[in-house]
Amino acid sequence: MNTEYDITETLDVKGLSCPMPVVETKQAIDTLDADEVLEVVATDRGSMSDIAGWADTTAGVELLDQSDEGDVFRHVVRKTA
Numbered sequence: 001m002n003t004e005y006d007i008t009e010t011l012d013v014k015g016l017s018c019p020m021p022v023v024e025t026k027q028a029i030d031t032l033d034a035d036e037v038l039e040v041v042a043t044d045r046g047s048m049s050d051i052a053g054w055a056d057t058t059a060g061v062e063l064l065d066q067s068d069e070g071d072v073f074r075h076v077v078r079k080t081a
Helices: 020-030 047-057
Strands: 009-012 037-042 061-068 073-079
Touching (some): 009 020, 020 037, 047 061, 047 073
Parallel strands (some): 009 037
Antiparallel strands (some): 037 073
């Protein structure tokens, strides 16, 4: 995955479970301009597949990076349009 990006905004969805991390991510992405990058930090293990699946099936967003940091899952999503 691409590691060349500048984070525009960070969204903390720690403590929320499915489907809320994806819902909150979509709402935050909608407020960004094209080419801006959203970092999402979550504690829901399911967010790894949920956010990846959402990004794969949603026009105008690109998943740049994901990492599993133990109890925290980090996602980086760019708004492309």
